[in-house]
Amino acid sequence: MAYLVRIGNSQGIRIPKSFIEQADLEGKELKFEVVNGGLFIAPVNEPRKGWAESINKVLVTHG
Template sequence: MTHLIKIGNSQGIRIPKPLIEQADLEGKDLQLQVVEGGLLISPKKPAREGWRESIKNTLENRGAESLDQEWLNAPLVTDDDWAW
């Protein structure tokens, strides 16, 4: 069990070492989320973490998507009368 403690103008908690080890939080940046009357503490994941492996697995299992030749071969036409 832990309690809120005053740290300057904020409050914090001390997390027992066994819980930190069990949750593999040692030395990691943490993300906090309010969930159903509680607080979820989880390690913050870097952007795009795991994307390379996911794409590789998708390509191995399903193959590459076929290219949409209709759009790729469409002529580039500019319409000077049209504006955003």
């Protein structure tokens, strides 16, 4: 079970640790979508994140 908690003028969701572990959400940026009157929470998928830095390292090392 998750609960809404007041944080200043906003509200946050307190999610049990077991759910965070099962969904592999620890330390990740999350996106929220309203789906059929409910809330869908998922990690932001950035499949190419870090590619530019990796390529630059290879070019500097081998260039």
